[in-house]
Amino acid sequence: MKKPIIFIMGVDWPPTTFIKRKIDILSHTDKFKLMVGAYGKVPKNSYSFKVIRLPQIRDPLMIRVLWLLKYLIIGIFHPIKTLNIINISKQYSINKKQFFNRLLKYLSIAFLDFDVIHFEWVAYTSYFLPLLRYLNKVYTVSIRGRQITIDPLLSEEYKKDLYEVLKGAASIHCVSKALENETKKIYKDARTKVVYNGVDTNLFKCKEKSASSELNIVFIGNLIWKKGIDSALFIFYRFLKKGGSGKMYIIGDGDEKERMYSTMNNLGISHNTFYLGKKTEKEVAEILMDMDALLLPSFAEGLANVILEAMATCTVPIVSNVHGNSEPIKHKENGFVFPLLDMEKPASYLYYLYTHPDVLSKMKKSGRKTVEDRFTLSNMQKGHIEFFEEVLV
Amino acid sequence: MKIVLYTYHFPRFSETFIARQFLYLLEKGVDVHIVGYRSDELSLFPEVYPHISRIHYLPSTRPRWKSLFILLYLLVKNLLSHPIIFFKYFKTTIPLYGIINSLKKFYIEYPLFDLKPELVHFEYISIAREHFHLKQIFGFKAISSFRGHGVMYVEIDKKDFYKDTFKHIDAVHTLENHLVEYAKKYRNFPSNILTYKIPPAVPEDLLSLKREYSKRDGTNAPCMILTVARLHWTKGYEYILKSLSILKERGLKFEYHIVGVGPLKEMVIYLSHALKINDNVVLHGKLAFSEIVPLYLSSDVFVLTQAWGTILEGSPNAVLEALSLGLPVVAGEYEENIELVNKYKIALPCERRDPEDIANKLEILIKNPDLRKEIGTNARKYVEKHFTLTKQAEEFFKFYTKVLKGDKS
Numbered sequence: 001m002k003k004p005i006i007f008i009m010g011v012d013w014p015p016t017t018f019i020k021r022k023i024d025i026l027s028h029t030d031k032f033k034l035m036v037g038a039y040g041k042v043p044k045n046s047y048s049f050k051v052i053r054l055p056q057i058r059d060p061l062m063i064r065v066l067w068l069l070k071y072l073i074i075g076i077f078h079p080i081k082t083l084n085i086i087n088i089s090k091q092y093s094i095n096k097k098q099f100f101n102r103l104l105k106y107l108s109i110a111f112l113d114f115d116v117i118h119f120e121w122v123a124y125t126s127y128f129l130p131l132l133r134y135l136n137k138v139y140t141v142s143i144r145g146r147q148i149t150i151d152p153l154l155s156e157e158y159k160k161d162l163y164e165v166l167k168g169a170a171s172i173h174c175v176s177k178a179l180e181n182e183t184k185k186i187y188k189d190a191r192t193k194v195v196y197n198g199v200d201t202n203l204f205k206c207k208e209k210s211a212s213s214e215l216n217i218v219f220i221g222n223l224i225w226k227k228g229i230d231s232a233l234f235i236f237y238r239f240l241k242k243g244g245s246g247k248m249y250i251i252g253d254g255d256e257k258e259r260m261y262s263t264m265n266n267l268g269i270s271h272n273t274f275y276l277g278k279k280t281e282k283e284v285a286e287i288l289m290d291m292d293a294l295l296l297p298s299f300a301e302g303l304a305n306v307i308l309e310a311m312a313t314c315t316v317p318i319v320s321n322v323h324g325n326s327e328p329i330k331h332k333e334n335g336f337v338f339p340l341l342d343m344e345k346p347a348s349y350l351y352y353l354y355t356h357p358d359v360l361s362k363m364k365k366s367g368r369k370t371v372e373d374r375f376t377l378s379n380m381q382k383g384h385i386e387f388f389e390e391v392l393v
Numbered sequence: 394m395k396i397v398l399y400t401y402h403f404p405r406f407s408e409t410f411i412a413r414q415f416l417y418l419l420e421k422g423v424d425v426h427i428v429g430y431r432s433d434e435l436s437l438f439p440e441v442y443p444h445i446s447r448i449h450y451l452p453s454t455r456p457r458w459k460s461l462f463i464l465l466y467l468l469v470k471n472l473l474s475h476p477i478i479f480f481k482y483f484k485t486t487i488p489l490y491g492i493i494n495s496l497k498k499f500y501i502e503y504p505l506f507d508l509k510p511e512l513v514h515f516e517y518i519s520i521a522r523e524h525f526h527l528k529q530i531f532g533f534k535a536i537s538s539f540r541g542h543g544v545m546y547v548e549i550d551k552k553d554f555y556k557d558t559f560k561h562i563d564a565v566h567t568l569e570n571h572l573v574e575y576a577k578k579y580r581n582f583p584s585n586i587l588t589y590k591i592p593p594a595v596p597e598d599l600l601s602l603k604r605e606y607s608k609r610d611g612t613n614a615p616c617m618i619l620t621v622a623r624l625h626w627t628k629g630y631e632y633i634l635k636s637l638s639i640l641k642e643r644g645l646k647f648e649y650h651i652v653g654v655g656p657l658k659e660m661v662i663y664l665s666h667a668l669k670i671n672d673n674v675v676l677h678g679k680l681a682f683s684e685i686v687p688l689y690l691s692s693d694v695f696v697l698t699q700a701w702g703t704i705l706e707g708s709p710n711a712v713l714e715a716l717s718l719g720l721p722v723v724a725g726e727y728e729e730n731i732e733l734v735n736k737y738k739i740a741l742p743c744e745r746r747d748p749e750d751i752a753n754k755l756e757i758l759i760k761n762p763d764l765r766k767e768i769g770t771n772a773r774k775y776v777e778k779h780f781t782l783t784k785q786a787e788e789f790f791k792f793y794t795k796v797l798k799g800d801k802s
Contacts, residue, residue, distance in 0.1 A: 149663075150659060150663045153662050153663055154659055154662060154663075225626065225631075225657060226660075228631075230629075230631075230746070231631070231746070234746040255656075256626060257550075258546040258548075258549055259546065259626050259700075261549040261550050262545050262546035263700070265549070265575070265578075265579050266545075266700065275550075299631070299664060300663065300667070322667070340635070340667060341631060341632070341634075341635035341668070341748055342635075342748075343746060343747055343748065343749070344749060
């Protein structure tokens with residue numbers, strides 16, 4: 001019997017850590033076949049799944065014209081379908097440029113053979129909605145963060161599109177319960193399923209650390225406003241002011257890098273704050289193993305993967321209580337949560353850990369156990385396979 | 394005295410001070426010119442229209458084919474009219490930047506061939522960095538301003554980013570002392586360059602505008618809180634919004650008005666919702682100064698938790714404008730200045746990143762209409778004494794004269 005095909009659509013190549021992880025685990029099941037639609041240069045490695053390079057607007061015009069010619073030649077064998085797609089593309093475009101790009105994107109997936117198409121980014125789905133309706137294809141989406149927590153606040157039009165996408169989706173994967181709630185605020189009958197991300201507990205593991213008189217604190221995240229790097233530095237400054245002693249390490253890159261340096265200088269903490277730049281997953285794991293606490297005062301998160309990674313490496317998470325961040329954390333047992341933009345509480349928690357090494361040690365172990373119990377790769381694999389099985393049924 | 398003010402775009406809402414400096418120098422009889430790109434905000438500055446011939450707009454670099462023709466025309470024109478300087482220009486720039494980049498530089502520096510200024514004031518240190526070679530060619534005295542971002546954060550991880558620039562400038566105008574100290578510590582700014590502090594200023598007519606103080610105390614009627622600032626990380630909006638959510642939890646009624654645009658609009662909207670104060674927040678976007686004045690006059694408290702800046706030294710401009718219009722201010726202040734601000738009772742300084750402290754200071758002002766009046770009145774007097782445009786223009790005169798005389802004291 002032919003195995004059903006799941007088409008994961010629109011993955012920027014190389015994929016981000018969590019999408020890579022998801023593709024990896026989905027490709028290791030015999031329940032269905034996996035096909036990935038990728039943007040960017042895909043190396044000719046031998047994957048255990050099919051990777052299809054898709055055209056993107058960033059490609060030079062000449063290349064896009066060649067792509068389109070290729071699809072139109074294929075379209076000769078499906079004349080009615082092709083003409084209908086041309087009409088739909090025309091209908092949803094306001095100028096020739098839009099029409100060209102839309103037609104190209106639509107044709108790039110129109111002749112592919114798949115049973116379910118899955119969009120990793122919900123915002124992207126609405127673009128393909130007219131095509132999916134015409135093809136009568138079952139689609140599913142993942143809800144990760146700002147596309148449900150921030151973007152609907154910024155545009156009514158986007159909110160309407162989102163509503164349509166959620167209404168038509170056969171199933172909606174949410175990375176946390178909090179995002180599930182946000183999804184249902186937009187469309188109350190949304191068919192949601194929470195599948196938590198998992199951590200590779202062999203890569204992210206605990207290391208015996210020698211007793212130290214100072215606290216090693218780490219901030220990991222893109223240096224963008226959502227992540228609150230400025231707040232993290234101020235919290236660290238507060239911790240030092242309270243009499244704590246420690247070093248803060250920062251991993252990530254982004255628009256707020258200059259802010260980070262400027263704040264370090266202005267607070268006079270540049271001598272014990274260390275910017276490490278962007279790191280690979282393996283490097284992050286190595287660094288986390290030497291840390292005591294993760295400080296993450298984000299303003300918005302689905303459920304930051306780094307929290308799970310920190311817990312897996314026996315690093316105590318101190319995170320803002322936004323969206324799904326608090327879901328893996330039992331406050332004061334395996335980590336701390338604090339209200340959004342509270343500067344005092346996280347500084348106190350750091351100081352508490354600094355002055356109570358026994359508690360620190362206990363919490364570290366508790367964090368690891370939480371991950372082993374609930375956030376392993378096999379749990380994640382089980383969740384995703386069930387997600388698609390339910391859709392296929 | 395022939396002076397060129399070199400800036401990026403002119404005039405700009407967020408750089409009203411340059412337009413004001415230009416107009417006041419003109420009033421003082423200085424032969425002043427502006428070089429920069431055309432902004433789309435000229436309509437916000439009707440007072441600048443009559444002097445448009447003194448603004449030397451740089452040509453656009455798009456479309457390319459058009460800019461190529463303009464470049465050819467400018468090359469021929471300047472070769473014929475200023476042959477010696479023309480050769481000197483390329484003799485200096487080609488070894489520094491190569492032929493292509495020299496031509497690109499010429500495209501945005503050619504107005505100086507006609508102007509031949511005695512002194513060029515680069516309004517930002519980052520502009521001085523792009524054009525410092527001009528001093529060698531034209532032999533003018535070069536001044537750069539320390540205004541904030543160029544010193545505080547642009548390429549801040551490179552300590553020698555301005556090394557060559559500092560070699561070529563004769564003097565630095567700074568808005569506040571802290572910027573010079575910061576530059577010395579984090580920018581390798583040498584101590585032998587003349588630095589001259591001229592704080593921001595406001596036109597005297599603002600000081601005479603009538604202000605009524607409301608009796609609103611946040612329980613009988615909502616207090617009106619105002620911020621005028623770009624929606625940019627330097628302004629610390631997240632901390633203000635959090636402090637307002639604390640005030641709401643404390644049961645105080647308020648409206649928060651924001652005037653400004655910028656990249657963090659989405660953050661402001663998002664946090665307003667996340668902190669459940671979206672019903673209290675009004676985003677006005679970009680307004681002309683004439684439209685902002687009524688807001689200053691009808692508000693009860695001004696708040697700004699900028700990443701740097703000082704109430705005592707009148708920076709940033711929006712804080713100074715609020716002080717000048719008698720609007721009580723809650724803003725960040727350097728530790729060394731706090732005592733004096735409190736002594737003069739001209740504002741309530743706060744810890745810039747501490748929402749609890751910001752909320753406490755706001756609460757004090759919201760609940761005490763009489764204190765608002767007292768602080769507002771003191772602030773107006775303080776501005777009148779130290780920060781008027783007349784004083785500022787005089788100071789710039791003194792400064793420019795000093796630099797032209799080569800006085801380094």
